[in-house]
Structure formats: structure tokens, C-alpha cells
Amino acid sequence: MKNAAIHLENLSISYGKTPVVFDVNFSVSEGESFALVGESGSGKSTILRAISGLAPDWTGKISVLGKPRGHAPDREFAKTCQMVFQDPYGSLHPRKTVDDCLAEPLAVHGIGGRDTRVKDMLDAVGLDQRFRFRFPHQLSGGQRQRVAIARALMLEPRVMLLDEPTSALDVSVQAEILNLLKKLRREQGLTYLMVTHNLPVVSFLCDRMAVMRHGRVVEIAKVDALKTGRLSDPYSRELYAASGGTLQPA
Numbered sequence: 001m002k003n004a005a006i007h008l009e010n011l012s013i014s015y016g017k018t019p020v021v022f023d024v025n026f027s028v029s030e031g032e033s034f035a036l037v038g039e040s041g042s043g044k045s046t047i048l049r050a051i052s053g054l055a056p057d058w059t060g061k062i063s064v065l066g067k068p069r070g071h072a073p074d075r076e077f078a079k080t081c082q083m084v085f086q087d088p089y090g091s092l093h094p095r096k097t098v099d100d101c102l103a104e105p106l107a108v109h110g111i112g113g114r115d116t117r118v119k120d121m122l123d124a125v126g127l128d129q130r131f132r133f134r135f136p137h138q139l140s141g142g143q144r145q146r147v148a149i150a151r152a153l154m155l156e157p158r159v160m161l162l163d164e165p166t167s168a169l170d171v172s173v174q175a176e177i178l179n180l181l182k183k184l185r186r187e188q189g190l191t192y193l194m195v196t197h198n199l200p201v202v203s204f205l206c207d208r209m210a211v212m213r214h215g216r217v218v219e220i221a222k223v224d225a226l227k228t229g230r231l232s233d234p235y236s237r238e239l240y241a242a243s244g245g246t247l248q249p250a
């Protein structure tokens, strides 16, 4: 097994006094694409938030590329690991151009070469250079999500946390963004940890998945299990059957 890009050990997470994630353990290898699936409210996004520092009330261990994550804000962490949210409209500043939005992480981290880096990143995410000085409201949903992905990649992180990155988009645009994510992962050797409700998305983009229910991981399976129907946990099997899959004996 390659080195772990993300390692979670006995991770439990609360919002204030309310515990929502309990004793989660898994590792995602470098270059792997790993999905978190399961019912709404089961704590999938909360795990991504804890890793990225947005849900600070946690116990256990989180490490990214071998480096333990503390509870305090960690500016350097942004160079290693970035998050892409479901709603690209909400995650982009409405009064900042695409150019400003992409250049901001460079300015924050004192990195030069803005012009070339912004141009190259627009190319990498398949956005024409003419979009560079537009505002978010002058872009389609798919174009906005390309900008959000481009922004996340500006600091050249090796790990991406993807929180339902296509679920706010039309079906045809979803496919374009999934293809883009697949291409970027291949070209840049990225590791993905991705929350999704959509098992076909898992089959397309992921190597393994963890099934969550009521804040706990109930099963970790290779994505092949979605082809063969060989899932063992009763809830995983229910989820799979509900998505139209044909179950086989566990």
C-alpha cells in the first residue's frame, strides 16, 4: 500500500455539545479516490469539514500526507489540501472577477507569477481565457464550478476534499465536471476524498467507498462491489438496491 494521503483514527466530531460523527477510522492512499456515501445527515460533510479545519470540535487523529492536523488554524495546510463545495455560486465572491478569485490564494501565500499561473489554470480546467475578467453571475453553473476547482488547485495541493461537487449542476454539466475531475486527478496525481449521494458517480470516479449511517462508517468496500453487488452491511445493501443495483450474496 502506498503512503496514506489521509489517515483518520478514532475520529469523533461534534457541533457544540451535539456529537454527529463517532469513531471513524480509514486511510486514503496517495493518488486514490475515496468516496463517502450514505444517508443525508450521516456526517459525511462534517468529516470533510473537520479535515479542512471548518469543524474544530473533534477528537481522535487526523493526518494528511503524514502530517498530524492540529485544532488551530493552519495556513500552510492550504498548500496541501483544499476543499471544493457543492454550490459554486455560494463559494465564489460575487464581486470578484475570475482573475481576482484565482489570484487571491497566491497573494495570501506570497506566491508570484500571477498572470501565467491564472492563464495556465484556466487552460487546465477547460475555461476559455475570455472568462478571466468575468464575475460569477456572468458564468454558467458548470463554468462556476470549473472556477471553484481552479481556485482550489492554485496552490498545487495534492489532496482535494470534494463535497458533492456536481450535485448542484444539470445532468449534462455534471458529466463534464466529472470528466474534468478525472482528468485532473490523472494528470496531477491528486488524491480525492469525495462526498456524494450518487453511486454511479462513485463507480465513475472512485476506487473505494465508505458507507456511513448515523455518524458511523458501517462498511468500507472497493468500488467493484458496485458492479458485483457484493456488499455485506445490511444498510449498504439497502442503499445499493435503492440505486437500482442487483444484490448478490454477501
Ligand SMILES: Nc1ncnc2c1ncn2[C@@H]1O[C@H](COP(=O)(O)OP(=O)(O)OP(=O)(O)O)[C@@H](O)[C@H]1O
Pocket (backbone or CB within 6 Å): 015, 020, 038, 039, 040, 041, 042, 043, 044, 045, 046, 047, 195
Ligand atoms: N454547522 C452545524 N451546526 C450544527 N449541526 C450541524 C452543522 N452542520 C451539520 N450539522 C448536523 O450534523 C449532522 C451531520 O451533517 P452533515 O452535513 O455532515 O451530513 P451529511 O451526511 O453530509 O448530509 P447530506 O448528505 O445531507 O449533506 C446533521 O445532523 C446536521 O444537522
